[in-house]
Amino acid sequence: MTSWPIIGHTWAVDLLARSIKSGHISHAYLFTGPEGVGKTTLARVFAQALLCEGEEPSCGECRSCRHVAAGVHPDMRLVEPQEGLLRVEQVREVTREVSRRPVEARRRVFILTHMERAHPAAANALLKTLEEPPAHVVIILTAPAEEAILSTLVSRCRVMALRPVPEEEIRRALEERWGEPPERARLLARLSGGRPGWAIRAREDEAFWALRDTAFDLVATFAQNGTRWVRLEAAEQWSRADREKRETLLSLLQLIYRDTLVIQEGEPDAIRNVDKEEVLAEWAERFPRDKVREFIRRLMDVQQYMQKNINVRLALDVLFLSAPR
Ligand SMILES: [Zn+2]
Structure with missing residues (x-):
């Protein structure tokens, strides 16, 4: 070899x-x-x-x-x-x-x-x-x-x-070659979806981690406060954001709702956001499963539309209004 x-x-x-x-x-x-x-x-x-x-x-x-x-x-x-x-x-x-x-x-x-x-x-x-x-x-x-x-x-x-590279290989490399602590190496490997280069870059990408916090905050807001106004304001804010940033946010949201669904379907070990187990379990308990599944589908549609020149504001309005509460 x-x-x-x-x-x-x-x-x-x-x-x-x-x-x-x-x-x-x-x-x-x-x-x-x-x-x-x-x-x-x-x-x-x-x-x-x-x-x-x-x-x-x-x-x-x-x-x-x-x-x-x-x-x-x-x-x-x-x-x-x-x-x-x-x-x-x-x-x-x-x-x-x-x-x-x-x-x-x-x-x-x-x-x-x-x-x-x-x-x-x-x-x-x-x-x-x-x-x-x-x-x-x-x-x-x-x-x-x-x-x-x-x-x-x-x-x-x-x-x-x-x-995609097996998660275990990425985790091991992050620990052995890049000296990442075990918990963090596991999280990075999980989030990477089999992409070592992504994991290595994400290690020091503070903007990514901040955006991930924002995505979790957003889901928490949707969960707690269902008002139309709050949701539309978030849509307004994100329609004005930088395109790349918005796309990353949407894929982070997708990952969160996917994790929620995975728990609802009885596979809690398969979640990617392994450090957020608790809050994900709480959402899995509270959100109706069909609403989560429906929202993931809408989210993926919007991600696809975003590749074309659509009305971003309108797409986000509709999307955020349908987020599970
Ligand atoms: Zn040589």
Whole structure:
């Protein structure tokens, strides 16, 4: 078994490590999976192994490995969207570099993340390169799913679909590698939904924890005070909030009501918000089960509508008015 510095995805690591040993390396890879599951991390450690000068790639100790880890290796490039968009200029720069010989290593490795955010012209520019890549080049793309990018791009890549990582592996890694206390490691692993990258980022993301408190406060308000006015005021406030923040709040609310339902259905060990067992049990007792289920369905609908340009205020009004009391 290969030990690359990544949580989970053993099959992918083994497969990639074997391909380096046997020399059967593809020119283009596409790593798919949910945000935070480990696509970019896998791409980085694969790049490190591809460029490693040691006996057992990646050794983590040779000059090349150290340079990749520090992000200064001249033969590796990581390209990420700027202000949410992967621009054609960024891809053109890559296509120019692709044709040049490696500076230090035998290969050049390019990682382009979030291909689903590529401008159509950028995707087309990349397509030309993928049609006839020079022998020394390896290009790694990431996207949430195959369907999220041009099918002509997908067909030129070796696709590797990363699945959520077992919670237990994430919990252990958080304790052993990141020194998280056991209770906190358990909570983070539970909330992560199998996404180690999410868990690692959330450790120090104070805004996330504050928002989670807000979500719990909101449910408590809905539970205690059913007045129309309070609910509409909350809807008003959240319709004006930053989009990303609002989306996170809605997914946190979904998780809370899901936990409530899980307790109502007799599976209290399956809750994600493991530190809030008490209040969740109280809500599970008080809220009618069909209302909770109905609210979760509405919540998911609103989350979907939010992707389009709907009237946010109106959607939240209707949603918050229907929250169980
Ligand atoms: Zn090395």
